[in-house]
Amino acid sequence: MDEFEIIRRHFLNTTIYRDDVRLGIGDDAAILRVPPGQELVISVDTLIAGVHFPEDLPAAAIGHRALAVNLSDLAAMGARPAWALLALSLPLADDEWLQKFARGFFALAERHQVALIGGNLARGPLNITVTVHGLLPSGQALVRSGAQPGDRIYVTGWLGDAAQGLQQLREHMQITEADNCVQRFCFPEPRIQAGLALRGIASAAIDISDGLVADLGHIVQASGVGAQLQVERLTLSPSLLHYKSREQALNLALAGGDDYELCFTVPEVRLPLLESQAHAFGCPVTHIGEITASKTLRCLKDDSTDWPLPFAGYRHF
Amino acid sequence: MDEFEIIRRHFLNTTIYRDDVRLGIGDDAAILRVPPGQELVISVDTLIAGVHFPEDLPAAAIGHRALAVNLSDLAAMGARPAWALLALSLPLADDEWLQKFARGFFALAERHQVALIGGNLARGPLNITVTVHGLLPSGQALVRSGAQPGDRIYVTGWLGDAAQGLQQLREHMQITEADNCVQRFCFPEPRIQAGLALRGIASAAIDISDGLVADLGHIVQASGVGAQLQVERLTLSPSLLHYKSREQALNLALAGGDDYELCFTVPEVRLPLLESQAHAFGCPVTHIGEITASKTLRCLKDDSTDWPLPFAGYRHF
Numbered sequence: 001m002d003e004f005e006i007i008r009r010h011f012l013n014t015t016i017y018r019d020d021v022r023l024g025i026g027d028d029a030a031i032l033r034v035p036p037g038q039e040l041v042i043s044v045d046t047l048i049a050g051v052h053f054p055e056d057l058p059a060a061a062i063g064h065r066a067l068a069v070n071l072s073d074l075a076a077m078g079a080r081p082a083w084a085l086l087a088l089s090l091p092l093a094d095d096e097w098l099q100k101f102a103r104g105f106f107a108l109a110e111r112h113q114v115a116l117i118g119g120n121l122a123r124g125p126l127n128i129t130v131t132v133h134g135l136l137p138s139g140q141a142l143v144r145s146g147a148q149p150g151d152r153i154y155v156t157g158w159l160g161d162a163a164q165g166l167q168q169l170r171e172h173m174q175i176t177e178a179d180n181c182v183q184r185f186c187f188p189e190p191r192i193q194a195g196l197a198l199r200g201i202a203s204a205a206i207d208i209s210d211g212l213v214a215d216l217g218h219i220v221q222a223s224g225v226g227a228q229l230q231v232e233r234l235t236l237s238p239s240l241l242h243y244k245s246r247e248q249a250l251n252l253a254l255a256g257g258d259d260y261e262l263c264f265t266v267p268e269v270r271l272p273l274l275e276s277q278a279h280a281f282g283c284p285v286t287h288i289g290e291i292t293a294s295k296t297l298r299c300l301k302d303d304s305t306d307w308p309l310p311f312a313g314y315r316h317f
Numbered sequence: 318m319d320e321f322e323i324i325r326r327h328f329l330n331t332t333i334y335r336d337d338v339r340l341g342i343g344d345d346a347a348i349l350r351v352p353p354g355q356e357l358v359i360s361v362d363t364l365i366a367g368v369h370f371p372e373d374l375p376a377a378a379i380g381h382r383a384l385a386v387n388l389s390d391l392a393a394m395g396a397r398p399a400w401a402l403l404a405l406s407l408p409l410a411d412d413e414w415l416q417k418f419a420r421g422f423f424a425l426a427e428r429h430q431v432a433l434i435g436g437n438l439a440r441g442p443l444n445i446t447v448t449v450h451g452l453l454p455s456g457q458a459l460v461r462s463g464a465q466p467g468d469r470i471y472v473t474g475w476l477g478d479a480a481q482g483l484q485q486l487r488e489h490m491q492i493t494e495a496d497n498c499v500q501r502f503c504f505p506e507p508r509i510q511a512g513l514a515l516r517g518i519a520s521a522a523i524d525i526s527d528g529l530v531a532d533l534g535h536i537v538q539a540s541g542v543g544a545q546l547q548v549e550r551l552t553l554s555p556s557l558l559h560y561k562s563r564e565q566a567l568n569l570a571l572a573g574g575d576d577y578e579l580c581f582t583v584p585e586v587r588l589p590l591l592e593s594q595a596h597a598f599g600c601p602v603t604h605i606g607e608i609t610a611s612k613t614l615r616c617l618k619d620d621s622t623d624w625p626l627p628f629a630g631y632r633h634f
Binding site: 003023032040052083093127129131206 | 348351358360365390394400402449450634
């Protein structure tokens with residue numbers, strides 16, 4: 001089976017049609033239309049076996065994650081997903097693996113009406129690089145640099161679950177489908193709805209891929225401000241607390257990556273707007289701290305003493 | 318040195334500014350504007366060490382090629398290059414290698430005013446995946462499917478050089494900078510100018526990455542037509558003929574990949590237009606055959622007998 005047959009069999013049978021795609025897969029390049037008044041938002045992310053996920057992660061989870069981590073970047077910008085390109089390098093063409101991978105990828109793509117408009121398939125060590133494109137009304141993007149002292153800091157959903165799930169995968173390498181933490185590592189849900197709801201409300205936003213402290217650190221740095229986190233306010237899932245003490249769980253929530261929740265800031269004056277949009281987020285939202293003028297990032301206990309910071313953020317080199 | 322420092326040191330020092338880039342590298346995603354009346358053309362290509370190039374190819378050549386093979390897809394669509402994203406996975410962070418790689422990449426980017434708007438840097442087996450974006454007036458893209466019986470078939474430049482260069486690299490692994498064939502493998506020149514000049518003239522176009530026969534085969538298949546190639550009309554470079562007999566050289570020109578010339582078709586009625594644009598191509602253009610109604614691709618000698626076809630096109634699996 002050559003690469004053209006693999007593409008035909010696994011990657012062309014999609015049910016997503018978009019009228020902004022003038023020409024999809026099959027020529028030297030795809031041709032797209034951006035509606036007037038809209039801006040284009042573009043991001044790329046790579047997943048490498050053994051680095052970003054255990055080598056034997058189920059193929060459906062790899063397909064889902066490869067798209068999810070990219071859609072999460074669009075969510076953090078407040079963009080609506082539109083198109084994706086998939087560059088897939090894999091050591092051998094295992095038809096069953098490819099089928100499951102494609103199912104994982106397209107199940108998520110269909111939920112968000114993302115058209116696969118191009119790609120590359122080559123033999124090589126397993127590497128999945130996805131480029132995504134989203135659209136939003138001009139000037140409405142959420143960026144990292146807009147946080148101001150006094151803004152409140154929020155996170156969506158639950159943190160720490162994915163790091164716990166990854167640990168379980170690494171330790172047993174047997175996947176309990178029912179285990180919520182493992183599920184959250186394998187099938188992270190990009191917070192697209194929340195990103196859309198935050199347009200015109202959030203002053204800054206980022207998705208949490210490297211851990212809350214590391215990623216809030218990017219907002220703080222880009223905005224030239226500081227932050228104070230009330231660590232004990234973080235919402236922890238019952239499944240995480242099933243495995244970890246409260247303190248261990250809070251440390252995973254602060255430093256563990258892979259949750260793909262959003263962290264965002266809201267100026268006081270827009271709190272009523274945030275309140276009015278609460279139904280639109282598709283998940284809980286928790287107030288966890290404040291932006292400060294200090295240019296430092298402090299993690300505090302409820303009694304206002306410092307919470308000792310765990311190691312923060314994965315480094316590749 | 319962590320990945321943020323690598324990015325800062327090697328990938329942010331560009332002198333390319335474009336006013337359609339509203340936000341470049343450094344947030345969750347880039348924000349771009351597509352001018353009214355323009356369509357967007359998007360393509361992605363991966364280069365893998367040991368598959369697409371010898372492991373020890375000079376880093377500058379790898380950087381150049383990674384962008385060039387992508388720009389070549391834009392050229393084949395008649396698009397003007399605009400933005401690129403670079404997903405780079407590499408086994409270790411060698412500062413000298415990165416510097417040379419970046420120089421190769423940006424030297425070409427600057428010649429075509431391509432802004433690097435995003436990327437991904439991770440540890441892993443060497444894999445370079447570039448996504449490129451080009452712009453063109455709505456409806457003016459050159460596609461593979463427009464060839465009609467009676468159209469003439471052309472190629473730009475010289476074919477076979479890169480395949481010869483790759484063979485030299487594989488055999489000696491010592492690079493004679495002065496050798497034209499090696500240069501053409503290491504630093505292929507995407508035919509952007511030619512692609513722009515062909516808008517409104519070519520009925521179909523493709524870039525030659527897998528070999529003339531294989532890639533003309535894509536035009537023939539997409540257009541539902543056939544083709545007749547006059548093999549002995551192909552223009553061969555003196556450097557190729559320095560190493561190979563005329564017959565061997567013609568076979569390399571037919572089946573060897575990596576030249577990144579354009580193959581295109583022109584209806585008879587537009588030949589005067591083609592003539593009038595000859596100065597704008599930036600390279601010679603050779604008439605090598607005709608599109609037929611037969612749905613087969615025939616390679617002919619000057620005496621109209623069949624030229625025996627060599628193996629055509631690389632297959633990954």
